[in-house]
Amino acid sequence: xxxxxxxxxxxxxxxxxxxxxxxxxxxxxxxxxxxxxxxxxxxxxxxxxxxxxxxxxxxxxxxxxxxxxxxxxxxxxxxxxxxxxxxxxxxxxxxxxxxxxxxxxxxxxxxxxxxxxxxxxxxxxxxxxxxxxxxxxxxxxxxxxxxxxxxxxxxxxxxxxxxxxxxxxxxxxxxxxxxxxxxxxxxxxxxxxxxxxxxxxxxxxxxxxxxxxxxxxxxxxxxxxxxxxxxxxxxxxxxxxxxxxxxxxxxxxxxxxxxxxxxxxxxxxxxxxxxxxxxxxxxxxxxxxxxxxxxxxxxxxxxxxxxxxxxxxxxxxxxxxxxxxxxxxxxxxx
Numbered sequence: 001x002x003x004x005x006x007x008x009x010x011x012x013x014x015x016x017x018x019x020x021x022x023x024x025x026x027x028x029x030x031x032x033x034x035x036x037x038x039x040x041x042x043x044x045x046x047x048x049x050x051x052x053x054x055x056x057x058x059x060x061x062x063x064x065x066x067x068x069x070x071x072x073x074x075x076x077x078x079x080x081x082x083x084x085x086x087x088x089x090x091x092x093x094x095x096x097x098x099x100x101x102x103x104x105x106x107x108x109x110x111x112x113x114x115x116x117x118x119x120x121x122x123x124x125x126x127x128x129x130x131x132x133x134x135x136x137x138x139x140x141x142x143x144x145x146x147x148x149x150x151x152x153x154x155x156x157x158x159x160x161x162x163x164x165x166x167x168x169x170x171x172x173x174x175x176x177x178x179x180x181x182x183x184x185x186x187x188x189x190x191x192x193x194x195x196x197x198x199x200x201x202x203x204x205x206x207x208x209x210x211x212x213x214x215x216x217x218x219x220x221x222x223x224x225x226x227x228x229x230x231x232x233x234x235x236x237x238x239x240x241x242x243x244x245x246x247x248x249x250x251x252x253x254x255x256x257x258x259x260x261x262x263x264x265x266x267x268x269x270x271x272x273x274x275x276x277x278x279x280x281x282x283x284x285x286x287x288x289x290x291x292x293x294x295x296x297x298x299x300x301x302x303x304x305x306x307x308x309x310x311x312x313x314x315x316x317x318x319x320x321x322x323x324x325x326x327x328x329x330x331x332x333x334x
Contacts, residue, residue: 139169142198149204151186160184161202169194177202185229210260211242211274222248224257238269240285245277255279255298262301267309270317291317296326303328 103110141164146157160180164172174192181187186206193201207223212235221229221239226248235241240260244253256276260268272287284293295304304325311323311331324332 135168135170137166137168139197141165141167141169141172141200143200145199145201147201147203149206151206151209152184152204157181157184157202157204161200164200169196169200172200185227188223208261209239210257211240212236213242213244213248224254224261226253226257240271241273243273243275251279252276252282256282258298259284259295259301262298262305264305264309267305267312286317289317289320291320292322294322294324294326300328307331 144158144161144164146154146161149157160183161177163176163180167173172192172194177190177192181190181202181204187204188207189205191203193203195201207225207227207229209221209229210224211222212219213222218231218233219235219241220231221236222242223229242253242256244250244256246252253276256274259282260271260274263271270286270288271284273285274282275285276282280297282295282298284295285291286293293308295301307328308323308325308331311325311333315333317323320333322332322334324334
């Protein structure tokens, strides 16, 4: 087995310079022979022209300009550099394109929002216009109509409410109306209705007088709640006289008031007296014939009134002294 040849030692600079450029081939043979014999081999310099195939010398690579050479380099850099205006224009164009895309994708939402804003604004304007017109003199009270009065004088009630003339309908003061109607004892309740553009309607529910109570002051007309409506020195014609034990604050008076409210007008107009000592023994007296109606308690008063009306048709009071309707299903006539 052949022993590997040792690498040749490095050649000094003098040896390299001593080798002539023209003896390259002979130098190669001497080197191979020295390697085979185990000696030192000379370094063969390579001509750049021969390494390139004899086509000529290799073109040198241009080096970048040095830091001191600033004339040509600054000019070329200035030609290739991007200015601030170009950057600003590009950014503005990008923002403009982005806004265009946003508008395109939100067009439906913006249309919906515009519709809602338009509707809301229209309703708001309409409401403000309506409120402004309602509280203006365009809707002031010019006519007061009084309804539901039978015992009261309509002209007197209208005159008492005259302060409301010229007031806008929404600004009619109910407290002032109440203060004016309180002066009429027959007024039990009332309601107000505004009829644009200029009419105020006052609906009155009158108290129903049930009879007269005799007192040292005279004869006092009262309703079913015991409210004194008027007082006269002589009894009123066509109004029954009440003989109630315990007065207007008793349970007997409450029962008598319920019974008088349950009577139809054709029977109530014939009653000239009401007597009651307890809530369960109320009796009526029919004036023309002095017929007595035994009523009993106020229970089932509507049915008792219906039974009494039928009995008075079949057997008129002129030939009857007593109608006992305390039990409406078993009336007794004497």
